[in-house]
Amino acid sequence: MTLDGLIDERPRTELLDEYAKREIRRAMLSAVAIPGYQVPFGSREMPVARGWGSGGLQVTLATVHREDVVKVIDQGDDDGVNAVNLRRLVTSSTGARETSVAAEATVVQSRHRVPEDGLDENTVLVLQVPVPEPLRGVERDMRELARMHAEADYSRMWVSLYEDKVRNGVITQSTGYPCLVDGRYVAATTPIPRWDIPRLHDAPFLTLFGAGREKRIYAIPPYTDVEPLTFEDVPFEVEDADGACCALCGSRESFLVSLPGAPTWLCSDTDWCRRRREPSA
Protein backbone atom coordinates (compact mmCIF):
# COMPACT_ATOMS: atom_id res chain seq x y z
CA MET A 1 0.00 0.00 0.00
CA THR A 2 1.38 3.40 -0.87
CA LEU A 3 1.23 6.44 1.34
CA ASP A 4 -1.32 8.03 -1.02
CA GLY A 5 -3.63 5.10 -0.54
CA LEU A 6 -3.83 5.84 3.16
CA ILE A 7 -5.07 9.34 2.68
CA ASP A 8 -8.79 9.87 2.82
CA GLU A 9 -9.67 12.46 0.20
CA ARG A 10 -13.29 12.91 1.22
CA PRO A 11 -14.30 16.41 2.33
CA ARG A 12 -14.01 16.76 6.06
CA THR A 13 -15.11 19.03 8.84
CA GLU A 14 -12.00 18.70 10.94
CA LEU A 15 -9.76 21.65 11.58
CA LEU A 16 -6.54 19.66 11.23
CA ASP A 17 -5.85 17.60 8.13
CA GLU A 18 -4.18 14.21 8.43
CA TYR A 19 -0.74 15.60 7.59
CA ALA A 20 -0.99 18.12 10.37
CA LYS A 21 -2.21 15.54 12.86
CA ARG A 22 0.61 13.21 11.94
CA GLU A 23 3.21 15.91 12.40
CA ILE A 24 1.80 17.03 15.74
CA ARG A 25 1.52 13.45 16.96
CA ARG A 26 5.12 12.80 16.02
CA ALA A 27 6.17 15.85 18.02
CA MET A 28 4.05 14.63 20.93
CA LEU A 29 5.66 11.18 20.78
CA SER A 30 9.11 12.78 20.82
CA ALA A 31 8.03 14.91 23.76
CA VAL A 32 6.81 11.89 25.70
CA ALA A 33 10.02 10.03 24.90
CA ILE A 34 12.15 12.87 26.29
CA PRO A 35 10.22 14.20 29.31
CA GLY A 36 10.47 17.97 29.66
CA TYR A 37 12.27 18.51 26.36
CA GLN A 38 10.70 21.13 24.10
CA VAL A 39 10.04 19.61 20.68
CA PRO A 40 9.57 22.08 17.82
CA PHE A 41 6.51 21.56 15.63
CA GLY A 42 4.92 23.32 12.68
CA SER A 43 2.27 25.28 14.52
CA ARG A 44 -0.80 25.72 12.27
CA GLU A 45 -3.07 28.68 11.88
CA MET A 46 -6.06 28.08 14.12
CA PRO A 47 -9.40 29.84 14.29
CA VAL A 48 -8.17 31.37 17.54
CA ALA A 49 -5.40 33.91 17.75
CA ARG A 50 -1.90 32.98 18.84
CA GLY A 51 -1.81 33.37 22.58
CA TRP A 52 -5.40 32.27 23.01
CA GLY A 53 -4.71 28.59 23.30
CA SER A 54 -3.78 27.78 19.72
CA GLY A 55 -1.03 25.41 20.89
CA GLY A 56 -3.22 23.54 23.34
CA LEU A 57 -5.96 23.39 20.73
CA GLN A 58 -3.69 21.77 18.16
CA VAL A 59 -2.48 19.21 20.67
CA THR A 60 -6.07 18.45 21.68
CA LEU A 61 -7.25 18.17 18.08
CA ALA A 62 -4.41 15.79 17.27
CA THR A 63 -5.22 13.72 20.38
CA VAL A 64 -9.01 13.60 20.45
CA HIS A 65 -10.98 10.85 18.80
CA ARG A 66 -14.71 10.68 18.14
CA GLU A 67 -15.15 8.48 21.21
CA ASP A 68 -13.31 10.81 23.56
CA VAL A 69 -14.94 12.97 26.19
CA VAL A 70 -13.55 16.46 26.39
CA LYS A 71 -13.42 18.94 29.24
CA VAL A 72 -12.11 22.45 28.57
CA ILE A 73 -11.51 24.96 31.34
CA ASP A 74 -10.19 28.48 31.52
CA GLN A 75 -8.94 29.49 35.00
CA GLY A 76 -10.62 26.35 36.35
CA ASP A 77 -13.94 27.54 34.95
CA ASP A 78 -15.88 25.44 32.44
CA ASP A 79 -18.11 28.36 31.53
CA GLY A 80 -15.47 30.96 30.74
CA VAL A 81 -15.93 32.48 27.27
CA ASN A 82 -12.65 31.11 26.01
CA ALA A 83 -13.33 27.66 27.45
CA VAL A 84 -16.79 27.50 25.90
CA ASN A 85 -15.54 28.51 22.49
CA LEU A 86 -12.57 26.17 22.49
CA ARG A 87 -14.76 23.28 23.65
CA ARG A 88 -17.26 24.01 20.90
CA LEU A 89 -14.45 24.06 18.36
CA VAL A 90 -13.08 20.72 19.56
CA THR A 91 -16.39 18.88 19.76
CA SER A 92 -17.77 20.22 16.47
CA SER A 93 -14.54 19.46 14.66
CA THR A 94 -13.98 15.95 16.01
CA GLY A 95 -17.39 14.67 17.10
CA ALA A 96 -16.17 14.09 20.65
CA ARG A 97 -18.58 14.45 23.57
CA GLU A 98 -18.19 17.18 26.14
CA THR A 99 -18.33 17.11 29.92
CA SER A 100 -17.53 19.33 32.84
CA VAL A 101 -16.77 16.45 35.20
CA ALA A 102 -13.06 15.72 35.19
CA ALA A 103 -13.52 12.05 36.10
CA GLU A 104 -15.63 11.50 32.97
CA ALA A 105 -13.22 13.26 30.66
CA THR A 106 -10.54 11.48 28.67
CA VAL A 107 -8.97 14.71 27.46
CA VAL A 108 -8.84 17.84 29.60
CA GLN A 109 -7.66 21.04 27.97
CA SER A 110 -6.80 23.73 30.46
CA ARG A 111 -5.28 27.08 30.89
CA HIS A 112 -4.01 27.94 34.41
CA ARG A 113 -5.25 24.91 36.34
CA VAL A 114 -5.09 21.18 36.89
CA PRO A 115 -8.62 20.07 37.89
CA GLU A 116 -8.90 19.32 41.62
CA ASP A 117 -9.86 15.68 41.15
CA GLY A 118 -10.76 12.97 38.69
CA LEU A 119 -7.56 12.74 36.64
CA ASP A 120 -6.39 9.16 36.26
CA GLU A 121 -4.48 6.90 33.92
CA ASN A 122 -7.18 7.31 31.28
CA THR A 123 -6.88 11.09 31.19
CA VAL A 124 -4.70 13.24 29.02
CA LEU A 125 -4.18 16.75 30.36
CA VAL A 126 -3.44 19.36 27.70
CA LEU A 127 -2.09 22.70 28.85
CA GLN A 128 -2.05 25.87 26.77
CA VAL A 129 1.38 27.39 27.18
CA PRO A 130 2.27 31.02 26.48
CA VAL A 131 6.03 30.79 27.20
CA PRO A 132 7.48 27.28 27.00
CA GLU A 133 11.07 28.33 27.67
CA PRO A 134 11.81 28.36 31.42
CA LEU A 135 15.13 30.10 30.83
CA ARG A 136 13.70 32.92 28.71
CA GLY A 137 13.89 35.27 31.69
CA VAL A 138 17.63 34.79 32.08
CA GLU A 139 18.80 34.34 28.48
CA ARG A 140 17.50 35.49 25.12
CA ASP A 141 19.94 33.91 22.71
CA MET A 142 18.29 30.76 21.30
CA ARG A 143 21.62 29.04 20.66
CA GLU A 144 22.75 29.70 24.19
CA LEU A 145 19.41 28.41 25.48
CA ALA A 146 19.82 25.23 23.45
CA ARG A 147 23.31 24.80 24.84
CA MET A 148 22.17 25.34 28.42
CA HIS A 149 19.48 22.68 28.06
CA ALA A 150 21.84 20.30 26.26
CA GLU A 151 24.43 20.54 29.03
CA ALA A 152 21.83 20.78 31.82
CA ASP A 153 23.56 24.03 32.72
CA TYR A 154 20.86 25.61 34.86
CA SER A 155 23.05 27.73 37.12
CA ARG A 156 21.47 30.96 35.86
CA MET A 157 18.02 29.65 36.70
CA TRP A 158 19.31 29.10 40.23
CA VAL A 159 20.73 32.61 40.26
CA SER A 160 17.31 34.00 39.38
CA LEU A 161 15.77 32.02 42.27
CA TYR A 162 18.53 33.31 44.53
CA GLU A 163 17.82 36.88 43.40
CA ASP A 164 14.10 36.44 43.94
CA LYS A 165 14.68 35.21 47.49
CA VAL A 166 17.19 37.97 48.26
CA ARG A 167 15.05 40.78 46.94
CA ASN A 168 11.71 39.61 48.26
CA GLY A 169 12.54 37.36 51.19
CA VAL A 170 10.51 34.58 49.63
CA ILE A 171 10.33 32.94 46.22
CA THR A 172 7.67 35.03 44.51
CA GLN A 173 7.43 33.29 41.17
CA SER A 174 3.89 31.91 41.13
CA THR A 175 2.81 30.62 37.75
CA GLY A 176 5.26 28.86 35.47
CA TYR A 177 7.44 27.71 38.33
CA PRO A 178 10.52 25.94 36.89
CA CYS A 179 10.62 22.21 37.54
CA LEU A 180 13.17 19.52 36.88
CA VAL A 181 11.38 16.84 34.91
CA ASP A 182 12.62 13.26 35.19
CA GLY A 183 15.85 14.54 36.69
CA ARG A 184 17.02 15.98 33.40
CA TYR A 185 15.29 18.94 31.73
CA VAL A 186 14.05 22.06 33.44
CA ALA A 187 10.59 22.81 32.08
CA ALA A 188 8.21 25.69 32.58
CA THR A 189 5.01 24.49 34.21
CA THR A 190 3.41 27.58 32.85
CA PRO A 191 0.74 28.65 33.34
CA ILE A 192 -0.46 26.63 36.34
CA PRO A 193 0.01 28.00 39.88
CA ARG A 194 2.50 26.52 42.33
CA TRP A 195 -0.48 24.92 44.04
CA ASP A 196 -0.83 22.43 41.20
CA ILE A 197 2.83 21.53 40.84
CA PRO A 198 3.03 18.80 43.51
CA ARG A 199 0.10 17.20 41.71
CA LEU A 200 2.16 16.77 38.54
CA HIS A 201 4.79 14.77 40.41
CA ASP A 202 4.38 11.05 39.84
CA ALA A 203 0.92 11.74 38.42
CA PRO A 204 -1.05 8.88 36.83
CA PHE A 205 -2.04 11.03 33.83
CA LEU A 206 -0.12 12.23 30.78
CA THR A 207 0.39 15.98 30.58
CA LEU A 208 1.00 17.57 27.18
CA PHE A 209 2.08 21.20 26.89
CA GLY A 210 1.35 23.01 23.64
CA ALA A 211 2.74 26.44 22.80
CA GLY A 212 1.26 27.62 19.49
CA ARG A 213 3.01 30.93 19.14
CA GLU A 214 6.39 29.54 20.20
CA LYS A 215 5.83 26.34 18.19
CA ARG A 216 6.86 23.94 20.94
CA ILE A 217 5.35 20.81 22.45
CA TYR A 218 6.62 19.15 25.62
CA ALA A 219 5.30 16.50 27.93
CA ILE A 220 5.31 14.98 31.37
CA PRO A 221 4.55 11.26 30.92
CA PRO A 222 2.60 9.39 33.62
CA TYR A 223 4.52 8.55 36.79
CA THR A 224 7.40 10.92 36.10
CA ASP A 225 9.39 12.82 38.70
CA VAL A 226 8.57 16.53 38.68
CA GLU A 227 10.72 18.40 41.14
CA PRO A 228 10.29 22.16 41.59
CA LEU A 229 13.68 23.87 41.68
CA THR A 230 14.27 24.99 45.23
CA PHE A 231 17.16 25.42 47.60
CA GLU A 232 17.74 22.69 50.18
CA ASP A 233 17.07 25.06 53.03
CA VAL A 234 14.19 26.97 51.39
CA PRO A 235 11.26 24.56 51.19
CA PHE A 236 8.95 24.77 48.19
CA GLU A 237 5.66 26.29 49.25
CA VAL A 238 2.32 26.47 47.50
CA GLU A 239 0.10 29.53 47.62
CA ASP A 240 -1.61 30.06 50.94
CA ALA A 241 -4.59 32.34 51.47
CA ASP A 242 -4.26 32.16 55.27
CA GLY A 243 -7.51 30.77 56.63
CA ALA A 244 -9.60 31.60 53.59
CA CYS A 245 -12.36 29.22 52.52
CA CYS A 246 -14.67 29.04 49.54
CA ALA A 247 -17.75 31.22 50.03
CA LEU A 248 -19.90 28.67 48.22
CA CYS A 249 -18.73 25.22 49.32
CA GLY A 250 -16.60 26.12 52.33
CA SER A 251 -13.57 24.30 50.96
CA ARG A 252 -10.18 24.94 52.50
CA GLU A 253 -8.37 22.24 50.58
CA SER A 254 -8.80 23.55 47.03
CA PHE A 255 -7.08 26.35 45.12
CA LEU A 256 -9.02 29.52 45.89
CA VAL A 257 -9.26 32.75 43.95
CA SER A 258 -10.43 36.03 45.37
CA LEU A 259 -13.23 38.08 43.89
CA PRO A 260 -12.01 41.48 42.76
CA GLY A 261 -12.76 44.18 45.28
CA ALA A 262 -14.23 41.88 47.92
CA PRO A 263 -12.71 39.79 50.72
CA THR A 264 -14.44 36.76 49.27
CA TRP A 265 -12.78 33.58 48.09
CA LEU A 266 -14.13 31.01 45.68
CA CYS A 267 -12.90 27.68 44.39
CA SER A 268 -11.01 28.14 41.18
CA ASP A 269 -12.27 24.76 39.93
CA THR A 270 -15.98 25.62 39.49
CA ASP A 271 -17.13 22.12 38.62
CA TRP A 272 -15.44 20.60 41.67
CA CYS A 273 -17.14 23.25 43.82
CA ARG A 274 -20.52 22.54 42.22
CA ARG A 275 -20.23 18.80 42.84
CA ARG A 276 -19.36 19.42 46.50
CA ARG A 277 -22.51 21.45 46.90
CA GLU A 278 -24.75 19.00 44.98
CA PRO A 279 -23.46 15.57 46.02
CA SER A 280 -26.23 13.87 44.06
CA ALA A 281 -25.29 15.56 40.78
Added chain:
Amino acid sequence: MSGAFGERRFEVARLRVPEWLLEVRGLGKSYGPHDDAVIASTGPQAGTAKSPLNGSVVAAWDVSFAVAAGEALGIVGESGSGKTTVLRCLAGDTAPTAGQANIRLPDGIVSLFEVAPAERRRLRIDTVSVVYQDPAEGLKLNVTAGGNIAEPLTAAGWRNFGKIRSRAEELLARTEVPLNRMDDLVRSFSGGMKQRVQIAKALANSPSVVLFDEPTTGLDASVAAGVLDLIRSLLEEHRIAAVVVSHDFSVIEMLTQRCLVMQHGRVVESALTDQLLEDPHHPYTQRLVAAARA
Protein backbone atom coordinates in the same frame (compact mmCIF):
# COMPACT_ATOMS: atom_id res chain seq x y z
CA MET B 1 61.00 32.99 20.52
CA SER B 2 63.04 35.24 18.35
CA GLY B 3 66.70 36.06 18.79
CA ALA B 4 68.87 35.28 21.77
CA PHE B 5 67.33 37.82 24.09
CA GLY B 6 66.54 36.37 27.45
CA GLU B 7 66.66 32.71 26.49
CA ARG B 8 69.50 31.98 28.83
CA ARG B 9 67.67 33.61 31.68
CA PHE B 10 64.46 31.80 30.85
CA GLU B 11 66.26 28.51 31.43
CA VAL B 12 67.44 29.77 34.79
CA ALA B 13 63.93 30.79 35.64
CA ARG B 14 62.53 27.40 34.66
CA LEU B 15 64.73 25.69 37.19
CA ARG B 16 62.86 27.55 39.88
CA VAL B 17 59.50 26.11 38.74
CA PRO B 18 58.83 22.97 40.78
CA GLU B 19 55.70 21.62 39.09
CA TRP B 20 53.53 23.55 36.68
CA LEU B 21 49.76 23.84 37.01
CA LEU B 22 49.37 25.51 33.64
CA GLU B 23 51.61 24.77 30.71
CA VAL B 24 51.35 26.42 27.31
CA ARG B 25 53.31 25.17 24.34
CA GLY B 26 53.56 26.79 20.93
CA LEU B 27 50.27 28.64 21.26
CA GLY B 28 49.31 30.48 18.09
CA LYS B 29 46.32 32.35 16.74
CA SER B 30 46.03 33.48 13.16
CA TYR B 31 43.04 35.27 11.70
CA GLY B 32 43.06 34.12 8.09
CA PRO B 33 44.96 31.44 6.19
CA HIS B 34 48.49 30.85 7.32
CA ASP B 35 51.51 28.81 6.24
CA ASP B 36 55.17 29.02 7.14
CA ALA B 37 55.76 31.91 4.75
CA VAL B 38 52.83 33.88 6.14
CA ILE B 39 54.02 33.29 9.70
CA ALA B 40 57.55 34.30 8.73
CA SER B 41 56.26 37.50 7.14
CA THR B 42 54.93 38.71 10.50
CA GLY B 43 56.48 39.40 13.86
CA PRO B 44 58.91 41.89 15.37
CA GLN B 45 61.41 41.68 12.49
CA ALA B 46 58.69 42.34 9.97
CA GLY B 47 57.35 45.06 12.22
CA THR B 48 53.75 43.93 11.82
CA ALA B 49 51.31 41.23 12.86
CA LYS B 50 49.46 41.52 9.56
CA SER B 51 51.02 39.51 6.78
CA PRO B 52 51.83 41.50 3.62
CA LEU B 53 51.48 38.22 1.69
CA ASN B 54 47.77 37.54 2.22
CA GLY B 55 46.51 39.95 4.83
CA SER B 56 46.17 37.34 7.56
CA VAL B 57 46.63 38.70 11.05
CA VAL B 58 48.92 36.53 13.13
CA ALA B 59 47.80 37.80 16.51
CA ALA B 60 50.03 35.47 18.50
CA TRP B 61 52.47 32.76 17.54
CA ASP B 62 54.78 30.30 19.26
CA VAL B 63 53.96 31.39 22.79
CA SER B 64 55.17 28.96 25.44
CA PHE B 65 55.32 29.18 29.20
CA ALA B 66 54.55 27.28 32.37
CA VAL B 67 53.15 28.53 35.66
CA ALA B 68 53.40 26.77 39.01
CA ALA B 69 51.09 26.90 42.01
CA GLY B 70 51.59 30.09 43.98
CA GLU B 71 53.31 31.75 41.06
CA ALA B 72 52.25 34.64 38.85
CA LEU B 73 53.46 35.06 35.30
CA GLY B 74 53.11 38.38 33.52
CA ILE B 75 52.53 39.00 29.85
CA VAL B 76 53.41 42.55 28.95
CA GLY B 77 53.31 44.44 25.69
CA GLU B 78 51.62 47.36 24.00
CA SER B 79 48.07 47.07 22.71
CA GLY B 80 47.90 44.84 19.66
CA SER B 81 50.90 42.80 20.74
CA GLY B 82 48.82 39.64 21.16
CA LYS B 83 48.85 39.32 24.94
CA THR B 84 45.09 39.40 25.33
CA THR B 85 44.74 36.95 22.44
CA VAL B 86 46.87 34.48 24.39
CA LEU B 87 44.70 34.93 27.45
CA ARG B 88 41.45 34.60 25.52
CA CYS B 89 42.66 31.36 23.97
CA LEU B 90 43.39 30.01 27.44
CA ALA B 91 40.06 31.23 28.74
CA GLY B 92 38.23 29.47 25.91
CA ASP B 93 36.78 32.68 24.49
CA THR B 94 38.78 32.28 21.27
CA ALA B 95 39.82 29.10 19.48
CA PRO B 96 43.59 28.91 19.01
CA THR B 97 45.11 28.03 15.64
CA ALA B 98 48.07 26.10 16.98
CA GLY B 99 49.63 24.85 20.15
CA GLN B 100 48.68 23.15 23.37
CA ALA B 101 47.69 24.16 26.84
CA ASN B 102 47.68 21.70 29.70
CA ILE B 103 46.20 22.03 33.15
CA ARG B 104 47.34 19.79 35.96
CA LEU B 105 44.42 18.54 38.02
CA PRO B 106 44.66 16.38 41.14
CA ASP B 107 43.65 13.37 39.05
CA GLY B 108 45.70 13.97 35.94
CA ILE B 109 46.51 16.40 33.16
CA VAL B 110 43.84 17.94 30.94
CA SER B 111 44.60 19.36 27.54
CA LEU B 112 42.53 22.55 27.36
CA PHE B 113 42.25 22.75 23.59
CA GLU B 114 41.38 19.09 23.10
CA VAL B 115 38.53 18.58 25.57
CA ALA B 116 34.91 18.91 24.47
CA PRO B 117 33.31 22.37 24.81
CA ALA B 118 31.07 21.20 27.67
CA GLU B 119 34.09 19.90 29.59
CA ARG B 120 35.85 23.16 28.82
CA ARG B 121 33.03 25.15 30.38
CA ARG B 122 33.09 22.87 33.40
CA LEU B 123 36.78 23.66 33.85
CA ARG B 124 35.89 27.34 33.70
CA ILE B 125 33.58 26.82 36.69
CA ASP B 126 36.03 25.38 39.20
CA THR B 127 39.51 25.21 37.70
CA VAL B 128 40.25 28.19 35.43
CA SER B 129 38.83 31.62 36.26
CA VAL B 130 39.19 34.85 34.32
CA VAL B 131 39.12 38.42 35.54
CA TYR B 132 38.36 40.67 32.59
CA GLN B 133 39.32 44.26 32.08
CA ASP B 134 35.67 45.16 31.58
CA PRO B 135 33.56 44.02 34.56
CA ALA B 136 30.56 43.76 32.20
CA GLU B 137 32.27 40.78 30.57
CA GLY B 138 32.74 38.84 33.76
CA LEU B 139 29.64 39.94 35.66
CA LYS B 140 25.90 40.21 35.07
CA LEU B 141 25.34 43.87 35.80
CA ASN B 142 21.62 43.54 36.47
CA VAL B 143 22.21 40.87 39.11
CA THR B 144 23.26 41.56 42.70
CA ALA B 145 26.85 41.08 43.87
CA GLY B 146 25.78 38.01 45.84
CA GLY B 147 23.87 36.65 42.84
CA ASN B 148 26.92 36.98 40.63
CA ILE B 149 28.91 34.88 43.08
CA ALA B 150 26.01 32.43 43.38
CA GLU B 151 26.32 31.66 39.67
CA PRO B 152 29.61 29.71 39.78
CA LEU B 153 28.59 28.20 43.11
CA THR B 154 25.27 26.85 41.80
CA ALA B 155 27.04 25.73 38.63
CA ALA B 156 29.33 23.70 40.88
CA GLY B 157 26.31 22.10 42.50
CA TRP B 158 25.66 24.28 45.56
CA ARG B 159 21.97 24.04 46.42
CA ASN B 160 21.83 25.44 49.94
CA PHE B 161 20.74 29.07 50.09
CA GLY B 162 22.32 29.72 53.49
CA LYS B 163 25.64 28.20 52.49
CA ILE B 164 25.68 30.15 49.22
CA ARG B 165 25.01 33.35 51.18
CA SER B 166 27.77 32.73 53.68
CA ARG B 167 30.27 31.75 50.99
CA ALA B 168 29.42 34.94 49.06
CA GLU B 169 29.79 37.00 52.25
CA GLU B 170 33.14 35.42 52.93
CA LEU B 171 34.38 36.18 49.41
CA LEU B 172 33.08 39.74 49.39
CA ALA B 173 34.64 40.39 52.79
CA ARG B 174 37.91 39.02 51.48
CA THR B 175 37.79 41.29 48.44
CA GLU B 176 36.82 44.25 50.63
CA VAL B 177 33.36 44.84 49.20
CA PRO B 178 31.13 46.29 51.95
CA LEU B 179 28.66 43.58 52.96
CA ASN B 180 25.79 46.05 53.00
CA ARG B 181 26.21 46.28 49.22
CA MET B 182 25.92 42.51 48.74
CA ASP B 183 22.26 42.68 47.72
CA ASP B 184 22.63 45.69 45.43
CA LEU B 185 22.81 45.38 41.68
CA VAL B 186 26.36 45.37 40.39
CA ARG B 187 25.26 48.04 37.90
CA SER B 188 25.12 50.51 40.79
CA PHE B 189 28.72 49.87 41.86
CA SER B 190 31.79 51.99 41.18
CA GLY B 191 34.39 50.66 38.76
CA GLY B 192 36.75 49.58 41.51
CA MET B 193 34.04 47.79 43.43
CA LYS B 194 32.79 46.01 40.30
CA GLN B 195 36.31 44.76 39.76
CA ARG B 196 36.46 43.50 43.35
CA VAL B 197 33.19 41.65 42.86
CA GLN B 198 34.58 40.15 39.67
CA ILE B 199 37.63 38.93 41.59
CA ALA B 200 35.40 37.48 44.32
CA LYS B 201 33.37 35.66 41.66
CA ALA B 202 36.55 34.35 40.01
CA LEU B 203 37.69 32.89 43.34
CA ALA B 204 34.29 31.39 44.23
CA ASN B 205 35.20 27.75 43.62
CA SER B 206 38.88 28.09 44.60
CA PRO B 207 40.26 27.67 41.08
CA SER B 208 43.82 26.50 40.59
CA VAL B 209 44.45 28.90 37.68
CA VAL B 210 43.32 32.52 37.45
CA LEU B 211 43.83 34.61 34.33
CA PHE B 212 43.85 38.38 34.80
CA ASP B 213 43.29 40.49 31.69
CA GLU B 214 44.33 44.07 32.43
CA PRO B 215 42.64 43.86 35.84
CA THR B 216 43.22 47.51 36.74
CA THR B 217 43.35 49.25 33.37
CA GLY B 218 39.88 50.76 33.62
CA LEU B 219 40.44 52.12 37.12
CA ASP B 220 41.89 55.39 38.33
CA ALA B 221 45.30 55.27 39.98
CA SER B 222 44.37 55.15 43.67
CA VAL B 223 41.59 52.60 43.16
CA ALA B 224 43.90 50.54 40.94
CA ALA B 225 46.51 50.48 43.70
CA GLY B 226 43.96 49.05 46.14
CA VAL B 227 42.85 46.36 43.69
CA LEU B 228 46.48 45.46 42.97
CA ASP B 229 47.17 45.10 46.68
CA LEU B 230 44.17 42.84 46.95
CA ILE B 231 45.22 40.65 44.02
CA ARG B 232 48.74 40.39 45.37
CA SER B 233 47.63 39.27 48.82
CA LEU B 234 45.14 36.80 47.30
CA LEU B 235 47.87 35.31 45.13
CA GLU B 236 50.05 34.90 48.21
CA GLU B 237 47.25 33.41 50.26
CA HIS B 238 45.90 30.85 47.82
CA ARG B 239 48.19 28.53 45.94
CA ILE B 240 46.97 29.85 42.60
CA ALA B 241 48.81 29.80 39.30
CA ALA B 242 48.12 33.25 37.86
CA VAL B 243 48.67 34.79 34.45
CA VAL B 244 48.52 38.58 34.46
CA VAL B 245 48.21 40.39 31.16
CA SER B 246 48.96 44.09 31.23
CA HIS B 247 50.45 46.86 29.17
CA ASP B 248 51.62 48.46 32.40
CA PHE B 249 54.98 47.39 33.78
CA SER B 250 54.13 48.67 37.26
CA VAL B 251 51.27 46.15 37.44
CA ILE B 252 53.53 43.38 36.22
CA GLU B 253 56.23 44.41 38.67
CA MET B 254 53.85 44.38 41.59
CA LEU B 255 52.14 41.07 40.87
CA THR B 256 54.45 38.74 39.02
CA GLN B 257 57.69 36.89 39.53
CA ARG B 258 58.37 36.13 35.87
CA CYS B 259 57.17 37.69 32.70
CA LEU B 260 57.07 37.50 28.94
CA VAL B 261 57.34 40.55 26.71
CA MET B 262 55.24 40.37 23.55
CA GLN B 263 55.51 42.44 20.40
CA HIS B 264 53.66 41.95 17.13
CA GLY B 265 52.32 38.60 18.30
CA ARG B 266 55.65 37.10 19.42
CA VAL B 267 57.45 36.69 22.69
CA VAL B 268 60.57 38.86 22.34
CA GLU B 269 61.97 38.39 25.82
CA SER B 270 61.23 36.42 28.95
CA ALA B 271 62.87 36.58 32.33
CA LEU B 272 62.37 37.11 36.03
CA THR B 273 60.40 40.30 36.39
CA ASP B 274 62.92 42.15 38.54
CA GLN B 275 65.77 41.18 36.22
CA LEU B 276 63.79 42.37 33.25
CA LEU B 277 63.18 45.72 34.86
CA GLU B 278 66.79 46.14 35.98
CA ASP B 279 68.38 44.92 32.81
CA PRO B 280 66.09 44.72 29.78
CA HIS B 281 67.88 43.24 26.77
CA HIS B 282 65.49 43.60 23.87
CA PRO B 283 65.18 47.16 22.56
CA TYR B 284 61.39 46.93 22.76
CA THR B 285 61.55 45.88 26.41
CA GLN B 286 63.93 48.73 27.07
CA ARG B 287 61.41 51.17 25.61
CA LEU B 288 58.60 49.67 27.73
CA VAL B 289 60.66 49.82 30.89
CA ALA B 290 61.74 53.37 30.16
CA ALA B 291 58.10 54.31 29.67
CA ALA B 292 57.13 52.70 32.98
CA ARG B 293 59.95 54.47 34.82
CA ALA B 294 59.15 57.85 33.33
